[in-house]
Amino acid sequence: MAKRTAQWKNKLYLQLLSKYLKPMGKSTLWTIVWTLLTVCFLTACSEDGELVMPVPKDLSEQYVRNCLNGKGWMHVSSHELKDNLQLDKDDYWQGHIAIGPQQYFFKGDSITTFVASDGLGIKGYTTDTYQYQRKTHQLNGKDAEYFKLIDVNENELKMLKYQAFNGNGRKIYVYSIYRRMTDAELQSVRQEHPYNLRTYNADYPMLPEQAKITPADFQQHALNRLWTCSEVYLLENDSRYQATNLLATDSTLCMPDYQLSTDSLCMNYPTAMKHDIANSRMPYKYLANGYFLHTDNDADFHILTLTDSEMRVIRYIADPKTGKRTGYYCIYTVA
Secondary structure, eight states: OHHHHHHHHHHHHHHHHHHHHSTTOOHHHHHHHHHHHTTSOOOSBOTTSOEEOOOOOOOOHHHHHHHHTTOEEEEEEEEEBOTTSEEOSSOTTTTOOSOOOOEEEEETTEEEEEEEETTTTEEEEEEEEOEEETTTTEEEOSSSEEEEEEEEOSSEEEEEEEEEEOTTSOEEEEEEEEEEOOHHHHHHHHHHOOEETTTHHHHSOBOOOOOOOOHHHHHHHHTTOEEEEEEEEEEETTTEEOSSOGGGTTOOOOOOEEEEOSSEEEEEOOTTOOOTTTTEEEEOEEETTTTEEEOSSSOOEEEEEEOSSEEEEEEEEEOTTTOOEEEEEEEEEEO
16 A cells, blocks of 8 residues: 555656646746645655655745855756656766856855856856745746755755756756855865856957968068057957957056068067067068968067058067966057
8 A cells, every 4th residue: 555655646746747847937837846746755765776856845035045145066966857757876967078067156145157168168157146936946047047946054055957958859957966165165166267258258359360461461561661569468268368458557568569671570669668679670581371470589470460550460478587478469550
C-alpha cells in the first residue's frame, strides 16, 4: 500500500511539473503547482538512490533579502532536471568549455550577475534590481526571471533555473547549489569579470575596419604633410579600444607629430617633453602587405585608415623600466 501511495504521489508530481516545463510561465500555475508539491513525496534521494528535486520552502521576502544581502554566491554544483523528475547525477557544467555557471552578488535590492559572454569572448557582469515573489518563489529582474528560489540561508543558496534549449526545442531546467563566498573570493570574481556587459560596446568601441592602403595610396596621402596627434586611446582586446581620449585627461602620455618624406620620417615631440628620439629623423619602409611603417628605432606603427586629412594608426610603446609593450589607437590630422 505504501509503495502504491508513493507511486501515485510521484505520478502527480510528474504531471504537475511537466506542465511547468512547457512554456506557459503563468504565476497562477506556479502557485497551484508549488502548493500541491508541498504534499508530495520528495526527499534528497529517491528509494533507488536517484537525486530528486526538493520542494521549495515558504520563505518571506524579508528573510530572503536578509540572507542574500551583502554576499557573493559561488557555484557548487548543478544537475539537470529530467523528464522523470529526477536529477541527472552528472554535474550539468561538466564538459562545457567556453561557458560556465554564473556567480551572484546581492546588495540592497540589486543583483549582480557575473558571467562569461560567449558572443563577446569576455567575462563581465550585469547589475539590475530584483524582486522576490513569495507565492511563486520567483526571483525576478526588471525584464525576466532569474530563477526559482528553492531554499536559502546565511551560507547556502538553492535554485531551479531555466538554462537553455536542447536539440528538440525543449527547455532545460537546472537545479543548482551555491555557497557563500569569502571576501577574497568575491574580490577575485570581480577582478576576473571586469566588463559591464550592459555598456560594453559604448565603453570599448570597435576599431575601424582595415582599409586597403597600397604604396601608391601611401605616397599620395601620407607624404609631405605634418601629422598632429589629436586623440589617443588605450587598446583593449586587440579589436577594441577604451573610449576615454587620454589626451583629454591628466595623463602624461604624449605622442609625436610625424612628417613623412619619400625616404625619411621625422618625429617631433613637444618641447616640454624630454625624449630620446625627440625631433629625430630616420629612414623607414612602408610594408604594404601589413599596412605597416617600419623603422630601426622602435618608432613603428600600423596604419588602419588613411586619407588626405586623417590617419588612424596603432602604435605599441615599451615601458622603459619594465619592457612591457602597451598598445594605443591614435588619430592624426593634418596640421
